[in-house]
Amino acid sequence: MKTSKTAILALSALLAISPSALGADYAVPGDYASIQDAVNAASSGDVITVGPGTWPGRLDFRGKDLTVRSSDGPESTTIDSNGVSSGVLFRTQEGPGAVLEGFTITGGTGSLHANESFTLGGGIAVVSSAPTIRNCILTKNSAHFGGGIGIWEGSPVIEDCLFIANHATGDGGGLRLHEFSYPIIRNSSFLQNTADVFGVGIAYGNDSDGQHIDCMFDGNTAGLRGGAIASACTCNDPNLSGSSFCNSLPDHILGGWQDNGGNDFCPVCAMDVDADGDVDTDDILQVISAWGGCICVEDVDGDTVVGVNDLLAVVAEFGDCPE
16 A cells, blocks of 8 residues: 655654644642742643642743643632732733633732732733633632732633632722723622722723623622623623623622623612612712712712712612512
8 A cells, every 4th residue: 555745744744743842741749849930941832730739829921821720620729829919920911822720819919010000910910911711719819900800901711710709999809801801701700709999790991891601790799889890981891691690789780781692680779879778768868969970879870970860760769679
């Protein structure tokens, strides 16, 4: 049987590919004592597998499109920043091939963004990058913008993640987008996050947009508006599909959004501006006291002005809040 010249050349090319060209595998511990040591030594295309335990934070991918994954999942493998900086940094134009998978990220307090005075991304900071973040738990992180994850000019894919009990002193207890950011967020849950201002689950800012597919928002509390999502800004309306919203305070969504079907909303009592369980005269008086330009809880229609429309909306809901 004759073997074609083309087949021989193809086989020769495959045999000529070195193992390093296919990507090397490293173990932590084992090959390296820390995750950062392994990343520093590795190249794009490599895979770093991390064993169970608690590992120090401020893990910087350093522009490398490599995979860092845990061997035993997020319940057994933690990256803890202990109150110093972000837990993980993607800030050197990493692409989708930069993969973080299977970690609990905790104790992060964010990173100062260049030329800005605020902290971004308590758990994970994504700046001018588009990594893949998969099967991670972000909990008990804090920052001014984005307690769990803060994104600046980034387009990450976030899937199968849990954001729970993170806090933002500004916006976005779970996640904050800013400056032309376009994430895809799939099959992720935002639970019991808090923010002092807007958008506890997710807050949008400045020309950002996103897709939220099969996500759950439950028990998130904003200081002003947008318990689950806030998009009242110079941004495009986020696309929502197959997502559920419950127990958001004071409301589920502030601003516009695109309904792509399959979304479910539990009753919410946004007109109860003093949060005492019913809409009554006290709420009317509180709206009147805030009359005029205001980004506040009394602005129940979200147009940044407390006026007649807000007053009429409160009057229309007079009575006990729905259970």
